Amino acid sequence: MRHAAKLTQLALISLSLAGCAALPTAEQQAGMAGTARTYSGALIKNLGGELKAAMSAGGPEQAISVCKEKAPAIAAEVSKNSGMQFKRVSNKNRNPGAVPDAWEAKAIADLEKRLAAGAKPETLDTYAVVDGPQGKTFRYAKALVTQSLCLNCHGTPETMSEATRAKLAAEYPDDKAVGYAAGMVRGIISVSKPL
Numbered sequence: 001m002r003h004a005a006k007l008t009q010l011a012l013i014s015l016s017l018a019g020c021a022a023l024p025t026a027e028q029q030a031g032m033a034g035t036a037r038t039y040s041g042a043l044i045k046n047l048g049g050e051l052k053a054a055m056s057a058g059g060p061e062q063a064i065s066v067c068k069e070k071a072p073a074i075a076a077e078v079s080k081n082s083g084m085q086f087k088r089v090s091n092k093n094r095n096p097g098a099v100p101d102a103w104e105a106k107a108i109a110d111l112e113k114r115l116a117a118g119a120k121p122e123t124l125d126t127y128a129v130v131d132g133p134q135g136k137t138f139r140y141a142k143a144l145v146t147q148s149l150c151l152n153c154h155g156t157p158e159t160m161s162e163a164t165r166a167k168l169a170a171e172y173p174d175d176k177a178v179g180y181a182a183g184m185v186r187g188i189i190s191v192s193k194p195l
Helices: 002-021 026-082 102-116 148-154 162-171
Strands: 085-089 125-132 135-145 185-194
Touching: 026 085, 026 125, 026 135, 026 148, 026 162, 026 185, 102 125, 102 135, 102 185, 148 162
Parallel strands: none
Antiparallel strands: 085 185, 125 135, 135 185
């Protein structure tokens, strides 16, 4: 009986250690963060180019269409190319599907604190391995810091044109993504990869 209990205990320890061994090392996590950082930068650059072109061609109203139609396609393409899942989320979301989960909400709060403490916007990211419904998942967040151009659609409603307010009301009736000033964290690019 004592021998069976000892074997059971050893089996449980082995299973625990096997689970730990499957976790990526700090170096591997840093590598995944580097990959997520690179692809996030590409997503931001690609989307920014699309938005600037739309602003030049048709003003903020046309840029709203880019965010609604092209941004998800750009994120899907980056996800496909990277093997990680990319999306944009915000505590003050415009898209109903862009509500942060608990990890993302904490990441946003932490990045806002770092920005307020003087961190440079380009350094505002974070990552971790977390437990999720499907097991361990690598998570990464890159802050989306509001630029002056963003205020055309994300500033205070009083400063927006009537046409922009009308387009936002038509496209996003439950819009919360207004009231920002330049330099504020507007949300994050959230990246996940099941392990």
